[in-house]
Amino acid sequence: MVNLLVPLHHQKDPFFVPAFLCTYRRFTTTGQVLDLLFNRYAHFQHNCEEDELVKNTLCSMLAMWLDQYPEDFCQSKDLTNLNKLLAYALLHMPSSDLAVRGHLLLTQLQDQETKEIVTKAEDSLGKCRGTWE
Numbered sequence: 001m002v003n004l005l006v007p008l009h010h011q012k013d014p015f016f017v018p019a020f021l022c023t024y025r026r027f028t029t030t031g032q033v034l035d036l037l038f039n040r041y042a043h044f045q046h047n048c049e050e051d052e053l054v055k056n057t058l059c060s061m062l063a064m065w066l067d068q069y070p071e072d073f074c075q076s077k078d079l080t081n082l083n084k085l086l087a088y089a090l091l092h093m094p095s096s097d098l099a100v101r102g103h104l105l106l107t108q109l110q111d112q113e114t115k116e117i118v119t120k121a122e123d124s125l126g127k128c129r130g131t132w133e
Helices: 002-010 016-026 030-040 049-068 080-092 097-132
Strands: none
Touching (some): 002 016, 002 030, 002 049, 016 049, 030 080, 049 080, 049 097, 080 097
């Protein structure tokens, strides 16, 4: 099924990719889908029109996934799936909108995590002060 994502997205099939993205979690993980996609599309020839078309289609499909299901890329504390997506995008499509969006999401999540850590530290410090007074 994963091997059909890019070809059917390229053919503008309006149902397959959205249906897959809605249901794949029942039989696999985000990381496994990304691994299969990135292994399938690991190598591109320089100045090859067909490969450029594949990259553009893959980029479009991944951007749609990131937009519609951002939580799929934020499941773990270390943001493994988001970092995997970003590494692939920066390697194969460095100036793409996907790379920009992925980096923006990563920055937002890191900022949110920093704020949560600061809030917890302030709360703990406040509790300590209360016991000293």
